Amino acid sequence: MAVPAAASVRDANRYRPPQVTGLVDLLDRQVRERPHARALVVTGERVQLSYRVLASLADEVAARLRGAGLGRGDAVGLICANTAEFVVALLGAARAGLVAAPLDPVLPEAQLSARLVALGARAVLVDASASGRDVRLPVPSWSLRVDVSGAGTAAVALEPGICDSVQVQGAARELSERDALVLFTAGTTDRAKMVPLTHANVAASVRTICATYELGPDDATVAVMPFFHGHGLFAALLSSLASGGCVLLPERGRFSAGTFWDDMRAVHATWFTAVPAIHEILLDRSEREYPGAQAPPLKFVRSCSAPLNTATQRALERTFGAPLLSAYGMTESSHQATSEPLPQRGALRQGSVGRPTGVAVRVVDRSGRACPAGVEGEVWVQGATVARGYLADGDESARTFVDGWLRTGDLGALDEDGYLSLTGRIKNLINRGGEKISPEHVEDILAGCPGVAEAAVFAVPDAVYGQRVGAAVVVREPDGVGREEILRYCRDHLAAFEVPDRLELVTALPYTAKGGLDRKAVQARYAP
Template sequence: MTSSTAVSLTRRAEARLERLGDHDQLWFEGRWHRAEELAARARRTAGGFARLGVRPGDRVVLFMANCPEVMIVSAALWRAGAVVTPAMFLLSDDELRHVLRDSGAVAVVTTPEFADTVTGVADDLPVIVVGGGDGRTLPLEELESAAELGIVPRGPEDLAVLLYTGGTTGRSKGVALSHGGLDASGAALAAAAQPDVVVGLLCLPMAHVYGLLMSVAGYHMPEIRRSVVMRWFDPAGFLALVEQHRVQQTAFVPSMFQRLLEQPLEQHDLSSLLLVSSGGAPLPREVALEFERRVPSAEVREGYGCTETSSLISAQPAGARRLGSVGKPVAGAEVEVVDEAGRPVPPGAHGEIRVRGPVLMQGYWRSPEATAEAVRDGWFHTGDVGTFDEDGYLYVVDRIKDVIIRNGFNVYPRDVEDALVAHPEISAAAVVGRPDPRVGEEVVAYVTVVPGATLQPADVVQHARRHVSAAKYPREVHVVDAIPLTAVAKIDRKALRARPRS
């Protein structure tokens, strides 16, 4: 990298277009969008933002479902030197208001289905609402009618994205990600990609760091790769698109596997599907194996990362997957597993996972205390319990804050959850701790069952007793219609802990 502008995301996107030329790049709801078409729209939209008064460093919130305009607006904002601030469209009004206020956003861009929500939330805030097409907001087409804007120079240290964490344990924090950090993470993901995959399907929200990284990684791909984009994930629509476009690769969070396994997969030709990446939360081994059994052409590869590391820490090496592991650390992420004193532990021992390197965030937005707590001596402490094996493969055991201490024994919820979903009638499971005066914390399980199952709580307890130790099995079980999830599709343990006992 010879200059500070060489790794700005805008420069990286321009270099990709120069290298690969014009081509079908993105399919969305009935048609292909060409690479030059998308780039030209971004150049004009950047001019529209500048004309609107958006300046370098300004934050602009994107509250949009997946569509080509998400990519166009993001590229336009980076071209104008502004900061993309994605917000999941599943956020509540209060959560969206917090993002707008905390980020100091000057504008918010939305799509018609969310225009009422955004205008209602932004009514008392000094932000311009773009999109919606209902006469109350500035049309996105008006921005796109401006003259093309040249690139506002940005260096690797400049802020590119302000992305708010899920906030399951309190108010969400803005994670400041630089051009250089995202660029390093995208390059690492591209390096780990399977070379014979040329058609991918993006069904993760682009407002999630995982979905965002998939887009940035495309800047580094050496060959033309085409992307099929879903507005949002639905299992039946996913299966139809795989068949229609002969999709070879996609990326899921674990809850998506569960929903797909409820579909008649054998009735569809999914033989083109070679690789399914999983991230965002631990994937039970049984779920991965069941998916591979029913889609024999596909290999499931689990990776690991978090918002604070530009989404990526480790990935499975091509051709050397180790099921149950999240792979090996990628370039740009130095990883250690350490004890409470900060000393690295030997292979096989458990400890906290910590990371440093160019993929690391700049810090939490306007929160030096939280940053200092999370980043110590240059290392970001993930809060995850993990272990390395003798060959350098990383395993994520659980979240430190989720560990249940029962009678002095550490109980990792994931261990119990994996044992529960091994039951053929249990489709999903979540385990939390409940304060108990006798044992300190009691293990409580919530499970959903497959259609037609008659499983009772006592049956679940007996199954667990056969598969985990006496210290771990749940004494209290609830069969529920659905496991609550956060906006980024992780188990909402905070909501489960708040549930009254029945």
């Protein structure tokens, strides 16, 4: 399919890689060279905060945290939405030599507490959205507020208490001032793993993302994905700030489809990144809400964190008039590991998540031997963005990090040109009488059926085959495509053993906080 050319093709000679060594100096170049340039656009009034103002706020927070008795390498939690408070707290903690651990603000009290205790956080910074909840946490909780004026000035309100000198507890014993972040993987409290990322990991990730998309001071985006996860944190926030661009933080710090295009126009956005579920929402609402010729011209649109079906990709490109670039990453690799290139830098390939970006990628068989081109195996990643392991989990670290390689648990294949295609997760495979079925593959086929909006495929226990294939399908119109039509489409496009034995039409599917399909919830709801 021909992809519309970007509205403005950047001259390669103008691209300047960011000069950063981590979170500590993320803003330094911009403060020196462009102090009055806009860094953030915040609040419902869309007030612009300059790089100089943002750096000043971060320095103020750093001074107050050091004054509270926190020392280099200490861990602090961040419970904030996508607000100015999050950005100031993150950069302030880094400038104080602390290790920041962002947490999902909507987690129940028990899960927040369990993660803070497991980490060994000395304190937690919360913004207004979190401090308004009646939540009692096991560590000192300090409310942080950034007061912004219409003129673009701002002040910090933070009055931390004094942290007494204590012996470091929990996983924080494994941290040092080389570390910048601790991110929690997706999962329940007892299964979420803690991933330590150094300043060097952060710098490598930011440089790679900026280079892949040639981000610079002329670029701007809207923060769609939450900052407590790598997708929003690295791809939208940190890469934009390191490259001198601008990030609009939606009102109340959360994505809103109703205001998205107004936000994009207000900041003159040149790109955005999101999970497929959000792309689907924007596409479904585009007939009513996409501003057409009044929309800002986009260089590209990015999709990551979950598989994007081909039909949606093509529809998005036609609607938004920009190439949609699929990327692949994980928390353990500081987000991005592969991406499709900008159209002027390489070919776009349907069904691919692109080529390696700043890392080495190989696909191996069960014995750890490299698979030939086109042969499916487990995807392994190695490079400067890869974490050293998990905190307080030596056994899982030994299984996942092998001789410098990250075993992703994803199935895929590399073609002769090094483009990676993903076929599913090893742990998600359905075993139907010895036939291994990828639910992601079946979901992609279902999503291509006319009238189907989205689908989730799961294993149904079976006394004869061990497992059978089940599917929950959301249709675009209540009186549209029916169950038998969907199954007929499946029979025409799938092997017989892959066709769902059980198919339910549902109104909505459950999603995780980071925007991916919640497979555990799907299994619990529809498999019994």
